[in-house]
Ligand SMILES: Nc1ncnc2c1ncn2[C@@H]1O[C@H](COP(=O)(O)OP(=O)(O)O)[C@@H](O)[C@H]1O
């Protein structure tokens with residue numbers, strides 16, 4: 137097993153009631169878990185906890201998170217730094233926000249690589265160009281010389297994904313990776329992400345409010361509401377036999393295509 141999350145509680149500040157309550161799931165190598173649920177249900181909180189980057193006063197107040205049998209909650213800062221970017225990495229909703237607008241993509245990408253690996257600038261540049269090529273980005277040299285405002289949202293997001301996969305992480309966390317994009321670009325990027333997952337055998341947790349995208353991408357599906365897991369299991373099983381009323385409501389909103397519930 138790659139990732140094992142057990143009875144996870146997450147609290148903000150000293151609120152006696154945890155915001156995320158008793159969340160359990162597990163993930164094998166190469167598997168994709170989709171987390172769906174309404175805004176504020178705790179999806180981002182869960183994946184931030186796995187990366188050890190809870191916002192504000194957020195902290196894990198119960199349960200455990202194990203990556204390959206190692207308890208992540210016992211890591212010190214140095215341990216987290218070794219893990220992030222290399223073994224677990226995050227794709228954000230809008231990678232443009234993560235990048236500095238006054239430095240070229242290349243400058244930032246090379247610096248990013250060199251904070252995680254002892255390589256020369258030229259070696260880092262070659263690594264970056266290789267990964268950009270894998271992301272089907274045309275003319276990667278040009279992209280390296282560009283500033284974020286010179287790229288479309290889809291291109292920026294591909295750069296963010298490229299950076300996240302540079303070191304072949306075991307686990308990719310993607311928080312609404314396509315929500316900021318138009319529908320056509322969303323579809324393309326979802327397909328590209330799936331290709332990468334299959335080629336690299338990485339596992340992924342993808343947060344999305346689109347249950348259609350979730351069902352298309354995932355092996356396992358988790359539905360959250362009010363900080364709790366409402367449904368969880370093999371995607372087909374959750375879709376064909378949802379246990380919770382909230383899940384049933386979500387599914388009833390998905391259109392049927394060609395007589396089959398296509399999502
Ligand atoms: N930085 C924060 N400080 C305090 N509470 C927060 C913070 N971030 C999130 N929360 C709380 O956690 C709840 C879940 O938020 P979040 O995980 O962002 O949900 P989702 O990603 O499903 O929209 C929010 O309703 C809010 O009450």
Ligand SMILES: [Mg+2]
Nearest residue numbers: 179180181311
């Ligand atoms: Mg969120």
